[in-house]
Amino acid sequence: MGTVVLAALVPARGAAFQLVDGLAVTAIALLFLLHGLRLPRAAVLQGLGHWRLHLVILGVTFLAFPVFVVLLQMLMPGFVAQPLWAGMLFLAALPSTVQSSIAFTSMARGNVAGAVVAAAASNLLGIVLTPFIVMLLSEATGASVSLAGVGRIALLLLAPFVLGQILRRWLADWVEKTRRITSFTDRATIILAVYVAFSEATNEGLWQVLPVSDILRLAMLSVLLLALVMLTSGGIGRMLGFSREDRIAIVFCGSKKSLATGIPMAKLLFAGSMVGPVVLPLMIFHQIQLVICAWLAQRWARR
Known part of the structure; x- marks a missing residue:
């Protein structure tokens, strides 16, 4: 939020903008290279056996979210400006978070191993699924997404990630020893x-x-969307007979949206003037999901 204020007061222009724009693109590629280096393949393969849990979480993340946003837009078409609805759809198409999904599942005494695998699978599939979900529904929202944007996703996100997985054989130990540096890279990339x-x-x-009223409406819309998704994911978990631990993982992994993945993707998918309005709903939703899920995780832990 501080970075948004800085950009509003002292925006980069001309040659300075070209410089920071180039740095941001380079940082995005580096970020996904590090993601590839950090993700252990053995842990993912070990947890894939609980396929019913992962299918439900992926269904909530990539299917229920977009359906709810489309329905909300149909019911309240003028509630926020059209570019912000495009941002809400983009938010709905994003993968789950990794760190906070696992942290909240652990705090609430849920299935942590399942949460680790589900969050990792969500992020891997999101590199491919997110741009195509946005493209399929772009006409309904007025967003402008092209195949060129999808190609940039493959070049700057998927290719570095695959390279990271290949290099993991030699660099995995180094990445584990330098987690503070790689964590700083994550945050610096988002800020940039x-x-x-x-x-x-x-x-x-x-x-x-x-207007300020649109920002307040975005916050209200985010709370409503999060409530719908959490109630739906919890209800599906009960209906399908999942254990309490699995239901906790479904709620926390299915209801999250990744800021770390979303902002780089938005920069690659959308035209320059669209990126700000598109990522604003994601930034607001991200803050709200952390506050509400932290409270809920503590409440469930006490039970």
Whole structure:
């Protein structure tokens, strides 16, 4: 949020913008290279046996979320501006978070092993599924997504990730020893990408056309969407007879959306002037999901 304020007050322009834009693209490729280096294949293969759990979580993440957003837009078409609805759809198409999904599942005494595998699978599939879900529904939202954007996703996200998995054989120990450095890279990439996105949005006059009331409505919409998804995921878990531990993993993994994956993807998928309005719903939803899920995890842990 501080970076958004900075970009609104001191946006990058001209040669400075070209410089930070190039740095952001390079940082995004590096981020996914590190993701590939950090993800142990053995842990993923070991947990794939609980396929029913993973299918439910993936169904909530990539199917229920977009359906709810489309229904909300049909019921409340003028509730927020059209570019913000495009951002809500993009949010709905994103994969789950990794760290917070696992952390909240652990805090609530759920199936942590299942959460690890589900979150990892969600992020891997999201590299492929997210752009195509957005493309399929782009006409309904007015978003402009092209095949060129999908190609950039493959080049700057998927290719570095695969390279990281290949290099893991030699560099896995180094990555484990330098987790502080790689964690800093994650945060720095997000901050840089946010600054670039909102610098361009500021230069295009976003804050002159986006009233405060729209931001408040976005927050209300985010709370409603999160409530719908959490109630649905919990209900599906009970209906299919999952254990309490599995239901906790379904709720926390299925209801999250990844800021670390979403902002780089938005930068690659959408036209420059669209990126700011598109990632704004994601940033608001991300903060709300952390607050609500932290409270819920503590409550379930006490039970």
